[in-house]
Amino acid sequence: MxxxxxxxxxxxxxxxxxxxxxxxxxxxxxxxxxxxxxxxxxxxxxxxxxxxxxxxxxxxxxxxxxxxxxxxxxxxxxxxxxxxxxxxxxxxxxxxxxxxxxxxxxxxxxxxxxxxxxxxxxxxxxxxxxxxxxxxxxxxxxxxxxxxxxxxxxxxxxxxxxxxxxxxxxxxxxxxxxxxxxxxxxxxxxxxxxxxxxxxxxxxxxxxxxxxxxxxxxxxxxxxxxxxxxxxxxxxxxxxxxxxxxxxxxxxxxxEEGMDARIERHHKGAAAVRAAMDAMGIEMFPQLNEYSAYSNTVSAMKAPAGMDSETLKKEMMKSGITIAGGQAHLKGKIFRIGSMANVSYRDILSTLQQIEVVFKKSGVVSELGPATEAAIEVLCK
Amino acid sequence: MxxxxxxxxxxxxxxxxxxxxxxxxxxxxxxxxxxxxxxxxxxxxxxxxxxxxxxxxxxxxxxxxxxxxxxxxxxxxxxxxxxxxxxxxxxxxxxxxxxxxxxxxxxxxxxxxxxxxxxxxxxxxxxxxxxxxxxxxxxxxxxxxxxxxxxxxxxxxxxxxxxxxxxxxxxxxxxxxxxxxxxxxxxxxxxxxxxxxxxxxxxxxxxxxxxxxxxxxxxxxxxxxxxxxxxxxxxxxxxxxxxxxxxxxxxxxxxEEGMDARIERHHKGAAAVRAAMDAMGIEMFPQLNEYSAYSNTVSAMKAPAGMDSETLKKEMMKSGITIAGGQAHLKGKIFRIGSMANVSYRDILSTLQQIEVVFKKSGVVSELGPATEAAIEVLCK
Structure with a gap:
């Protein structure tokens, strides 16, 4: 590689x-x-x-x-x-x-x-x-x-x-x-x-x-x-x-892109990540209140039951994709996906697809497809 | 240009x-x-x-x-x-x-x-x-x-x-x-x-x-x-x-070059600049004592009588060579030539030649040649 x-x-x-x-x-x-x-x-x-x-x-x-x-x-x-x-x-x-x-x-x-x-x-x-x-x-x-x-x-x-x-x-x-x-x-x-x-x-x-x-x-x-x-x-x-x-x-x-279009693209990208996670039964890490929201540039999720997020990170690395784990006491417990700057929808979909593959292999999800489908639905809106 | x-x-x-x-x-x-x-x-x-x-x-x-x-x-x-x-x-x-x-x-x-x-x-x-x-x-x-x-x-x-x-x-x-x-x-x-x-x-x-x-x-x-x-x-x-x-x-x-060879090259480069300046009757700016020496990486000279060093800088710029003037109260009074890192002898000679041309045009020196000749002599030692 x-x-x-x-x-x-x-x-x-x-x-x-x-x-x-x-x-x-x-x-x-x-x-x-x-x-x-x-x-x-x-x-x-x-x-x-x-x-x-x-x-x-x-x-x-x-x-x-x-x-x-x-x-x-x-x-x-x-x-x-x-x-x-x-x-x-x-x-x-x-x-x-x-x-x-x-x-x-x-x-x-x-x-x-x-x-x-x-x-x-x-x-x-x-x-x-x-x-x-x-x-x-x-x-x-x-x-x-x-x-x-x-x-x-x-x-x-x-x-x-x-x-x-x-x-x-x-x-x-x-x-x-x-x-x-x-x-x-x-x-x-x-x-x-x-x-x-x-x-x-x-x-x-x-x-x-x-x-x-x-x-x-x-x-x-x-x-x-x-x-x-x-x-x-x-x-x-x-x-x-x-x-x-x-x-x-x-x-x-x-x-050239224009800030409005750029922000909308970021919002959609992060929403697609969240939709895919939801489809796989993966929980978002943040606890929101009336003043907060999920980040539109980096999504943080809880590691699925029985899987350390460092393992997910390493598995993803094998297919040439670098995602982030948790920092300090959150190490192993959460994983994070950045969808910033010029990262394309294609990049986001590849990443979600590969996560689905890793989760399927380790029994976190039972079938391939729902995560990327949910993401595509958001992105094509 | x-x-x-x-x-x-x-x-x-x-x-x-x-x-x-x-x-x-x-x-x-x-x-x-x-x-x-x-x-x-x-x-x-x-x-x-x-x-x-x-x-x-x-x-x-x-x-x-x-x-x-x-x-x-x-x-x-x-x-x-x-x-x-x-x-x-x-x-x-x-x-x-x-x-x-x-x-x-x-x-x-x-x-x-x-x-x-x-x-x-x-x-x-x-x-x-x-x-x-x-x-x-x-x-x-x-x-x-x-x-x-x-x-x-x-x-x-x-x-x-x-x-x-x-x-x-x-x-x-x-x-x-x-x-x-x-x-x-x-x-x-x-x-x-x-x-x-x-x-x-x-x-x-x-x-x-x-x-x-x-x-x-x-x-x-x-x-x-x-x-x-x-x-x-x-x-x-x-x-x-x-x-x-x-x-x-x-x-x-x-x-790859080796530090000894690199330092010797820097010493020779600066010595060549000084030899050229001497040949043109241009004085070095530093006043040395028993503890000091001329820099081997940047040479500072007094501007010749009747010529502001900013003028020299501008004339040099016209031929695509950037030299430095003086800073703060030395502005206009001195000019500086860096001969650092991977600057070659060819670069140094081009610079000295061009300075000689500018000085000849403005009557600071009466003939072309002596400055670069003096420099070449040092570099070929």
Whole structure:
């Protein structure tokens, strides 16, 4: 089997289209010249459309975690109250990160359960500089109520810092309408580029809140703004040029598809996965409430009775398809299928078909067909 | 003129060989799988040879500045005395960066002049947690006395954090023999890869000194070590996969050439530039003392009387060659030629020939020939 031709159906890194890969093979350029500025400007323009914002947009040469730290590290000083919502692995990471800078008030919900707004409002009433939340919790496949949290934060005069790493580019995000002061996305998720860059929008209120004496240096958002506002748009430190080539190309693909069509395609893809799981009697992992929904970019399911999800992952790998298992204490207990970026319906159907085969072989299901049929029905609607 | 086919003779980003560019067009892989671990292990092995060290080596998805911040940010707490040596733009940056974390004792020498060891020793006698210095000061073309500084720091029980961004991979660096506790290199300089990664070695003493309560998060070197020490070598956060492909390929090129041959080639290349400048009556910018030398990877020259170096840069650009001007207050006053990584003697000679043409046209020199002849003489030795 060709290891280089593995179908990545995990929640990032996603498969990168050939034209994006080819874009990276262009020669290097002077990162302080007009050519680079034009690329950066073009990326920022399209990203503003995806984020639905008029806030400043920056691209950092670093993963999503880098941009999250840029936000929290520039805003939170050590006595600042930061409410950190956690209902999964990435919420936990955001909380840990925030704890290195501010005085964190953790608002924890069991992984896989939904966020409740009442305890958040109670904490907001006591005052907080910022609220952090993961919009689309990749580890549990749940979509958290970003709009409601954004509006609540605003009501009580707090900033809202949102990890949109696996929602932006694949699902609805309205940065300005929801009042998201900082929104972060990773290059290797719904945007469809290789890993290594992260992009974020920063509101004026967020900039006004950066009053600390010592900001982080590499992740200094004021330095990003200063460099971006120059006559020739620049980054404060040397950018990862080939990844900017790739980002620009993948943003062009998004522009060509159109965000509305892209979001609808993501919604249908994830609905097809859920329909197939339902047809096989496989339960979804998230427990929803009135404020939450299943993720439209990554689906998390409970492992069937008697089968460790790591076994499923290994069996799938044998047929050249990479799906994800559970993280931390969820390892072995859940499996996750990413349906992000430029993953096609054909890719989704191949994956579901192969899962059905593995489940049939191990007696989880009694017949082949129902899962893919259910998925096709959703996709052909 | 083909803008994509510009000869980059600036001190990074350097031209990237076609086989390194091609390496980036491979499909994405699971960054938590065995394939990625094998790539990371291979890179660390070759880097240890280049650094001449048995210390831990890590690759960060971020520019050289990111690795410098990782070192200083993990080691320096706010009351720690950090001696920051500055004799150029990058020394200044290192000092500014260190000031965000520790109590910096600046040891400043005019840009372009040499570092003096007496004032350093006087400061070391008063005790310091660490000394920071740029080995090869890219902004002024001077090679600073890393060996002596390393040994002095050791004598007084201080750590030595060295910016080797434009020396490692192109010039002699002996991390263990010199007692360099943290040495940093950028991917886009003498290593010959695209920008976006930086690599650093970290000594046990440096790890022991990381006693702060809150380390930086994305740049947490303890987290790097924990992930690298796992059964499958990993990075703590998602790595920039295509840049790792490129780094591995460029390290293979280095291995094939051999470090001794590579360093000799760099020495000769820079000597050829200096010989050509001398033949044209152009003065070198650095003022040397007994501890310093001209850089073997980037040469900095004074602009000839009556000609702004920005004019020279623009004239060179017309013939498809990018050289560098001066930074900050040196803008217009000096010009710089990088001869790093896989830049060939042919590239160096083309550049010198073209400079001679520009100088002849503007009356700086009276005849064509002597500069390239002097360079050829050095290269053919």
């Amino acid at each position: 060709d290891l280089e031709d593995n179908l990545l159906m995990m929640p990032g890194p996603v498969p990168v289209p050939p034209r994006v890969l080819r874009a990276m093979s262009k020669p290097m350029i002077n990162h302080r010249g007009a050519q680079f500025s034009a690329i950066y400007d073009d990326c920022r323009r399209i990203l503003a459309d995806i984020f639905k914002t008029e806030n400043d947009i920056f691209v950092l040469s670093g993963s999503g975690t880098a941009s999250m730290e840029a936000a929290v590290g520039c805003i939170a000083d050590k006595d600042d109250r930061i409410i950190s919502i956690e209902n999964g692995k990435f919420g936990e990471r955001f909380k840990d990160l925030a704890s290195r800078y501010g005085s964190v008030v953790p608002l924890e919900f069991e992984w896989g359960t939904s966020v409740d707004l009442d305890p958040l409002e109670a904490q907001l009433q006591e005052g907080a500089k910022a609220v952090t939340m993961v919009h689309n919790e990749t580890s549990t496949g749940i979509l958290n109520p970003a709009e409601q949290v954004g509006k609540l934060a605003k009501k009580y005069g707090s900033l809202f810092i949102m990890d949109g790493v696996t929602s932006l580019g694949g699902d609805d995000v309205f940065v300005d309408d929801w009042g998201v002061d900082v929104a972060v996305v990773g290059s290797q998720k719904c945007i469809g580029a290789p890993p290594g860059l992260s992009m974020l929008s920063v509101s004026e209120a967020a900039f006004d809140a950066m009053k600390k004496e010592n900001l982080p240096y590499y992740l200094d958002l004021k330095a990003c703004k200063k460099s971006a506002d120059k006559e020739k748009t620049q980054t404060p430190y040397t950018p990862a040029i080939p990844l900017f080539y790739a980002l620009q190309e993948s943003l062009h693909i998004i522009e | 083909d803008l994509e086919d510009n000869l980059l003779m600036m001190p990074g980003p350097v031209p990237v060989p076609p086989r390194v560019l091609r390496a980036m067009s491979k499909p994405m892989i699971n960054h938590r799988g065995a394939q990625f671990s094998a790539i990371y292990d291979d890179c660390r092995r070759i880097l240890a040879d280049i650094f001449k060290t048995e210390n831990d080596i890590f690759v960060l998805s971020g520019s050289g500045t990111a690795s410098m911040e990782a070192a200083v940010g993990c080691i320096a707490d706010k009351d720690d005395r950090i001696i920051s040596i500055e004799n150029g733009k990058f020394g200044e940056r290192f000092k500014d960066l260190a000031s965000r974390y520790g109590s910096v004792v600046p040891l400043e020498f005019e840009w372009g002049t040499s570092v003096d060891l007496d004032p350093l020793e006087a400061q070391l006698q008063e005790g310091a947690k660490a000394v920071t210095m740029v080995h090869n000061e890219t902004s002024t073309g001077i090679l600073n006395p890393a060996e002596q500084v390393g040994k002095l720091a050791k004598k007084y029980g201080s750590l030595f954090i060295m910016d080797g961004v434009t020396s490692l991979g192109g010039d002699d660096v002996f991390v263990d023999d010199w007692g360099v506790d943290v040495a940093v290199v950028g991917s886009q300089k003498c290593i010959g890869a695209p920008p976006g990664l930086s690599m650093l070695s970290v000594s046990e003493a440096a790890f022991d000194a990381m006693k702060k309560e809150n380390l930086p998060y994305y740049l947490d070197l303890k987290a790097c070590k924990k992930s690298a020490d796992k059964e499958k070598t990993q990075t703590p956060y998602t790595p920039a996969i295509p840049l790792f492909y490129a780094l591995q390929e460029s390290l293979h090129i280095i291995e």
